[in-house]
Amino acid sequence: MAAYSVQVFNAGGKFRVVSTKPMPGNQWIQALVNAGCRVEVCTSQKTILSVEDILSLIGSRCDGVIGQLTEEWGETLFSALKKAGGHAFSNMAVGYNNVDVEAANKHGIAVGNTPGVLTETTAELAAALTLSAARRVVEADDFMRAGKYDGWLPNLFVGNLLKGQTVGIIGAGRIGSAYARMMVEGFKMNVIYYDLYQSKFLENFVTAYGNFLKSQGETPVTWKRASSAEEVLREADVVSLHPVLDKTTYHLINKERLSMMKKEAVLVNASRGPVIDEVALVEHLKVNPMFRVGLDVFEDEPYMKPGLGELPNAVVVPHIASASKWTREGMATLAALNVAGKLQGFPVWHNSNMVLPFLDENSPAPKACPSIVNAKVLGLQVAAPVSKM
Ligand SMILES: NC(=O)c1ccc[n+]([C@@H]2O[C@H](COP(=O)([O-])OP(=O)(O)OC[C@H]3O[C@@H](n4cnc5c(N)ncnc54)[C@H](O)[C@@H]3O)[C@@H](O)[C@H]2O)c1
Numbered sequence: 045m046a047a048y049s050v051q052v053f054n055a056g057g058k059f060r061v062v063s064t065k066p067m068p069g070n071q072w073i074q075a076l077v078n079a080g081c082r083v084e085v086c087t088s089q090k091t092i093l094s095v096e097d098i099l100s101l102i103g104s105r106c107d108g109v110i111g112q113l114t115e116e117w118g119e120t121l122f123s124a125l126k127k128a129g130g131h132a133f134s135n136m137a138v139g140y141n142n143v144d145v146e147a148a149n150k151h152g153i154a155v156g157n158t159p160g161v162l163t164e165t166t167a168e169l170a171a172a173l174t175l176s177a178a179r180r181v182v183e184a185d186d187f188m189r190a191g192k193y194d195g196w197l198p199n200l201f202v203g204n205l206l207k208g209q210t211v212g213i214i215g216a217g218r219i220g221s222a223y224a225r226m227m228v229e230g231f232k233m234n235v236i237y238y239d240l241y242q243s244k245f246l247e248n249f250v251t252a253y254g255n256f257l258k259s260q261g262e263t264p265v266t267w268k269r270a271s272s273a274e275e276v277l278r279e280a281d282v283v284s285l286h287p288v289l290d291k292t293t294y295h296l297i298n299k300e301r302l303s304m305m306k307k308e309a310v311l312v313n314a315s316r317g318p319v320i321d322e323v324a325l326v327e328h329l330k331v332n333p334m335f336r337v338g339l340d341v342f343e344d345e346p347y348m349k350p351g352l353g354e355l356p357n358a359v360v361v362p363h364i365a366s367a368s369k370w371t372r373e374g375m376a377t378l379a380a381l382n383v384a385g386k387l388q389g390f391p392v393w394h395n396s397n398m399v400l401p402f403l404d405e406n407s408p409a410p411k412a413c414p415s416i417v418n419a420k421v422l423g424l425q426v427a428a429p430v431s432k433m
């Protein structure tokens with residue numbers, strides 16, 4: 045038995061599924077109950093569970109687990125889950141850098157994640173950080189609340205105009221492209237992006253929007269695919285980071301690369317903290333007061349590197365980029381359906397970017413796992429797309 049307090053749903057269910065955290069909404073619980081699961085939700089007040097805590101939750105019999113990005117899912121947990129009879133794990137996140145997928149493969153455990161449902165929500169927070177940093181919203185708010193405002197002044201909190209400037213995206217996948225579109229449509233910014241792959245989708249969008257602006261007698265927006273991250277850093281007025289975190293992106297932004305950026309640039313990170321060398325960033329912010337950052341993620345979460353929290357040119361929020369009600373409930377549902385689907389022997393959905401059919405409460409979810417990242421290695425079957433007659 046787990047040493048932690050748990051809330052149990054459908055006590056008589058044939059599969060035992062543990063969620064290491066309470067998650068928003070009820071749809072995810074219903075999805076598991078409908079699949080014949082006994083659901084145990086850990087209600088411990090401890091924010092970040094250790095490997096030992098989770099071992100105790102897994103216990104001697106467990107079919108599947110829904111875990112969080114704050115947890116270290118590696119050999120110890122996957123071998124324990126396997127020993128307890130488990131086959132399925134899902135992160136309640138799209139990023140799965142906290143998961144050792146090779147260890148899961150070794151034990152034949154499916155690893156789910158939750159793409160698609162958080163794309164726009166995360167991009168919107170990156171846009172909010174961009175505006176907050178560019179227009180010094182948080183500094184000005186602090187000033188106002190401190191009772192320091194004693195009248196309009198020509199030089200008070202002067203920031204950057206975005207219109208007509210260049211926004212740089214590093215990692216133009218789902219979220220990076222959605223963010224780029226927002227900055228293009230909302231602020232008429234030109235785009236420069238760097239990704240390992242070409243984003244035809246983004247390029248076509250900017251071209252079409254540029255043509256529309258031209259037809260209205262306005263200056264068209266433009267796009268450029270950079271051949272290196274450095275090219276983006278040199279040319280852009282705003283740079284937003286949206287890559288996965290892996291060996292190629294760890295400390296992608298370091299002292300040397302920061303020094304290539306414009307002195308008054310805005311840097312935004314809503315991907316993963318270690319993409320930036322945060323110590324180097326603190327130094328850069330100190331010596332370049334007009335350089336501003338908007339950060340949702342940090343190198344040593346939940347901590348910030350010394351000095352960051354005192355800098356007025358940094359806007360910092362606690363990893364809330366995906367925190368809209370619809371998205372968080374959707375992430376919980378997708379994570380649950382990944383586990384429930386695997387336990388019921390369902391195939392894997394044919395397109396993990398198209399997850400809306402799983403989120404409609406008024407019709408039954410497709411009989412598939414929405415997104416399993418190691419499906420190929422495990423030889424899981426892929427559900428054929430439903431053809432429209
Ligand atoms: N802050 C948050 O709350 C939050 C929310 C959602 C996602 N995220 C993070 O954002 C990441 C991206 O999510 P997504 O759904 O857009 O994923 P995605 O897979 O659609 O996009 C990631 C992109 O990064 C690119 N990439 C990989 N290595 C690169 C490199 N070395 N240089 C440049 N580009 C590289 C990939 O080619 C891909 O296009 C997630 O992995 C996660 O870590 C954070």
Ligand SMILES: O=C(O)[C@H](O)CO
Pocket residue numbers: 113136137138139140162365366
């Ligand atoms: O990777 C993710 O999904 C985020 O960091 C949390 O939404």
